[in-house]
Amino acid sequence: MRTPVTPFPLSRRLSEVRGSAIRDLLTLTARADVLSLAGGLPAADQLPRERIAEAAARALTDSASVQYSETAGVAGLRAVIADHETGRIGRPVAPTDVVVTSGSQQALDLVARAVLDPGDPVAVEDPVYVGALQVFQASGAQVHALPLDDDGLRVDVLAERLAQGFRPRLVHTVASFHNPRGVTMAPGRRRALAELADRYGFLVVEDDPYGLLAFDGVPPQPIAAHGERIVRLGSASKVIAPALRVGWLVGPPELTAAVERLKQCTDLCSSSLTQAITAELLSDTAWFDGHVGGVRAENRRRAHALTTAVDTRFGDAVVRSTPTGGMFVWLEFADGTDTTALLPKALGQGVGFVPGSAFEAGDTARTSAARLCFATYPGDLLEIAVDRLATAWRA
Structure with missing residues (x-):
């Protein structure tokens, strides 16, 4: 038996x-x-696929593309992303401000692990991006829901709760073409959210995989253009190909250093090959x-x-x-x-x-x-x- x-x-x-x-x-x-x-x-x-294949063939002529790389990402890709984010935010972003991750979902997970202790309050949009909810639940955080309307996150509701004593460690938002609601946060609310972060000392996680997909060709101005307490998450998945599994975060140096240390524990580094491919495609601005x-x-x-x-x-x-x-x-x-x-x-x-x-x-x-x-x-x-x-x- x-x-x-x-x-x-x-x-x-x-x-x-x-x-x-x-x-x-x-x-x-x-x-x-x-x-x-x-x-x-x-x-x-x-x-x-054909353009990716061409970039892959070129990348494979360099032995570094099949070797381990720096935990924070291949230097060439970090420089390209820094230029890309400089253009989006409207102020200089240095390559040292960038950490490359295995998709932006890993970036979100690493930020949560770097910032949150079990029991810490976080604010999310309701309805919420499911991947964010899972990350914050895994961190043991107390999740507080904030409503959305056609102009995005109700920043006025957040302001009222802050005035009443609510003190989140971070606020997560998919401000541009929200998943799942599809709405975009109004410019005035973006400025107000950055101001609240400065006043009350919380971190804003600006999750932005869709910003470049504006139908009129004019991406919404990032929240990070209005303040310093914002970490931006980006991804090649929606604008090039999901299988590359290349994401990134741009944030304050204390946070990027902490994230890099945690990433060492997670996967040592992201794929050198797909980083090299992504670097070529993002840097070819005419093609991209x-x-x-x-x-x-x-x-x-x-x-x-x-x-x-x-x-x-x-x-x-x-x-x-x-x-x-x-x-x-x-x-x-x-x-x-x-x-x-x-x-x-x-x-x-x-x-x-x-x-x-x-x-x-x-x-x-x-x-x-x-x-x-x-x-x-x-x-x-x-x-x-x-x-x-x-x-x-x-x-």
Whole structure:
């Protein structure tokens, strides 16, 4: 007779981490018969595979591209990112202000580990970017939800709570083309948030993977342009290719030094090969600007196709966001449809989405909401996907 196996003990902290419904959905929506509007996946036909292959071939002529690199990142890439961020922020950024990470999700995790102790309060947007919620839960932080409206984070609500004694260690925001709501923080709120950070001494984590994807070609001015207590997170995933797994953070020197030390514990360094590829593509400004311009134009067309299809099939039955960039449309069903219950019916019709409940950070229920990604498919397939969703809803 086999001796019963004692369950392997796991940390108490792990029990606080909510699983990602989006990652779980990717397994279900990987079926060939399903059009998935669930993941934030760039369009496969927009990924510059030939240009990446050319850069990879050149990188492989240098033995350094297959060797370990500095923990903070390959010097050439840090210099390119510093130039890129200097142009975005409007003040000088030095290469020493940059730490390259394995995607911006690792950057967020390292910042949380550098700044937070268990029990520390953090403020997030509600609805929240799921990856941020998982990181802060894993850190043992107390998560406090702040509302959003069409102009982004309600900074006035944060100001009221600060005046009443709330003292967060950090405030996390996806200020430009928010995931999942798609809204963008107004310029006045950006200035006010930076001023509050200076006054009350908290850190603002400006998570900015979508800023360059403004449909009008004018990225919103970063919050970091207005203050010093801001760390910016960036990524090549949405503007070049996710598989490169190249992200970065730009922040105060005390923070970047702490993050570098923690990254040594995590993975020693990011891939030298993909850093070399990314450095070439980002530094080729003529190519990069043309490539991103093409992605923006195609995303604008796809967003229009999706929203037009939603308006045609659902009419007044839903209230939706109007994207001006990024990758997402947010729907709310006026009849109170439970989108979690709708999802299996939608999968049965061959379409996937993310129920709004996956993004809940506070007490506000999102049971009748859904996030749809318009970037993955061309317009004709988006229309078919919305048709399938409408069929499931009517059923």
